[in-house]
Amino acid sequence: MDPITPGTEEHDRAPGRRPPRDSLTAHLVQSAPALARTTRIVSGDFLLTVNPVDGSEIAPVPPGTPGAGTPRRRSAEERAEAEYAALPPGAEESEVELLARQEVRESLVQLLTRGRSVRLTGPAGAGRTSLLDLVAEDCTDLAPDGVVRLTGAHRTADDLLRDLFHTVYDAPHRHPEPDELRTLVKEIGAVVVVDDLEFGGASLSGLLDATPECAFLLGATPDIPAPAADLEVEEVELPGLDRAASMEILERTLGRALTEEESNWAGDLWFESEGLPLRFVQAGALLRQREQLRAGAGVVDEYGVFEDVRPPAEAVFGVPVEEDEAEEVPLPSLGEAAAPAPLLASRLSSSARATLRFAVALEGEVPHQAHLPALVGDTHADAALAELSACGLVSRAGARYRLASSVRVQLEAAGYGDDAAERALTAARHYAWWAGHPSVAPERVCAEADAVLAALALLAPAVRQQTEGEGNEAEAEENCAVRLAHAACAAFAAGLHWNAWQRTLRVGTEAARLAGDTAEQAYFHHELGVLALCEGQLDRARTELEASQGLRAALADKRGTVAGRRALALVADRAGD
Template structure:
């Protein structure tokens, strides 16, 4: 048995091989036995150093090595993955099931018809309109329509590259293989399935890429009206999901309340219908208010409580417009503690096995069910729950955070345990990233670095690269804050490998050169050699692809590293990785599109080059202006010939090209 670092949970490995978490009162909650990646000893790896593995990334072989830093090699021919094995639909007679949702049957039937014809549809509706419920109903009725069956995905806070990877895996892709955008349509050609994607927040060309990745699949995309529209001519139809009628709203409220409504309740519900425009979620929440009101009335009638602030009257329409706080007051104590924890994490709720250790909740599943019935939380296709849109900030203002200060210690211990798989860690990705964010905002940088170092390799191996990138950037910023040169070098190296795999060559070069210089300042020969090896491979990729990196090839790279080495040495010697003013001025890029190189801050080398170019152009411009004024020359700007750097994708099978790059950046977006 080993005690957790936080002192509030412990664990042991029984003979059956299952990991048991214990809360502060000693109550046990078991994590199911896992075989993948488990060792005999069950030792913890608090720094994540035990997470290693190989991945096929396009034409590269990526070796994730948490201890020494990941590395890359050209993909050997014998390691090339096999073709995907398409999923098989549920066998049996074709079943046509109506949704059972009030006033949605006709729309569900129309969606089923379109999807059965192989046509893609974009279902748009505001938060609370029931998009996820409609997708669930359509999934049930379409299960036997096509050979590949129905695939459900979530795009919640995921970059396009991660959504494409989830699509590939769901359609029978080989484990440990992350194909490029160019490879995906060929790999999935001929796979017929109906793909339902919830919480999509991109449109335009990104949506075109998603639809084109599986050309023989029919997609049902759920999005809000604020989501960018599809590009003109995109092969997708529009279907709008509105609110319920007045009669439908009152019927839903009575059904969920479990009784008929009295006159005052009907009048209140009609006012709510006008205010909410018939959004179903608002009536789910209204039913929770009515149930809590009945409990309060019974308590007053029985003399169990004093009539404190008169809890019996119906809420006003204004209060019903944002009822999260009032509903939360009527929850049971376990559910309310889960709400407080989730509000501190921006709405993300850890899976039930973690709740006893974090907030001392003995029956976590029951607490989550209570939140769903109250309209405060919703399940996701991937398993975890989250608070409904808009609830987290309201609840965070009402109650202080519970469990958040100890969460990083708990999750660092958990992610380092040998019985916990990479897939389990990836399932908690949004929760772990929320913990990193809250701890960083609270200046608990030591814990941020430990957790980021522990979970980043698992995100990489699980191919959740959006989460991988965000975790690395959280860790890098906190490593600077605690003045740890060694950790900063590690995070720079991992970011360099990640952006290389994504085709963002210029960004990769900057990260790798910083890592090599910092390792050199620390006299870390192994880290330096590893970084130089990846840089050499990057130089080869640039030569083959025809791209031109800032500063040129290997010789110039060595010169840049020599110029940067004294600066890195001083930083290592004085352990001042970055001054507070510089740290505060750095723009955080930990959001959903943080991997987009266009959103990244420039390196000092790039800023210096840009500044020098501006000064030079200013001097030349002044000289030209004087010459033109003196000699009466033509000032027509079209008389010159612009110099555009050439870029051609690689055709060599051993190295990646960057054809996925945005046209205005000259380097591929690392979100792939």
């Protein structure tokens, strides 16, 4: 089962504490406990059993535990298969963004061939991701471990080291401790391509020092801190396109030569945009939409969305428009071309516009297209992503899509963020059910981590304690952030995205405190203690675990108390108490 719309299904999992929903015979037969997913992870010399019900259990690794030995290197075929599986839907290269880039491309390949690391710096929308993809293809045979593509979006240097480890080694349930991690990645020889890098300075130095046999190709925007002065990293700037290449983008998009009026309009846009390819992809979409409006509607569009889901011409122009007048659609003004997102969005399907509203609410993160039918309430909503991509409103970020540069600001100014709280709540309810479903692999939840964390960040501060007399609906709404944090943190732990695990635990702890949910507070404190123990922070582990034990004693939670007592005993043993 691939759960996108809520349903029921049983699996062989660890027993939980809650009975099944809608039990029609509860008054006749005692309900069986709900089923939950447990996962075993080897972290250093600890064996961690992630249990989303009573809290994770931690113990020394028994001899002969699977996954505790030296991990196996993946073959080139396995790496290629994993890389292909991680690509977001529709992630084919856009040739129009690669015009006039051949010289830069060859320069980057030559530097990497000599074993040099390079930082490619360019503003958002300069076509950096597409260029990195092409250079990666050119470098396939340069290093023993091939090319490793990583995303730096919301990732620290330690996160990237662990991503590199799991890309090269086959260790699905292994979270090596820092010393072991550095020993293993030190042996990796690869060309590592990192797009959307978010750090520089000492953090970048630590990343490169830990991987002496790797050559890095780093993509970053100019506002990211530069590498340390003593770090041997070549700096390459990615400029905008010249006027001829920018015009060619528009002609390829339209499939014809530009008229004189269109050429003059595009020339003004080129001067204003400094030749950023993304702006001309969006401008091409504006001209394409203009042609569609002039031609009139009447057939199914290229994405399979029927005509009745598109707004009429009156909705686009704001005034009644006769059929013959629609054929005289003027070119967008320079202001509309400079900030095209609202105009582009107004001419898309209702599902695409709803997807944009969700993305604005989720801090620019676009939910995976498999979630869109459930979120939007339209069975054809998964086609919305193709519409948004064709218009240049979204851009690829690793295995996901985000709103393209400045699109979120433009849409918020047009009112797309007015219902952000409601959209975030809808997304949180869906993700809370989906992330906790036993049939959903933890890796899939980790891939959606940015959207889940964005929903939590918006909802958690608004949580309040339920007052006496409030109904079930109010309780469900107020506890949504707590339920999502509980479901997601277990998946993040099992999926080895421990940065997201820690962030979710902290948000969940605060949300549970605001909601007055003692049981959930105990769970989150216990998990924070276990995480601190895995990271060698014994004092912090003791503090969190003792806080959890105090709350569970008040609740008379025997099973949770036993798990906490065992973890505290392990802390005392490690501390020599």
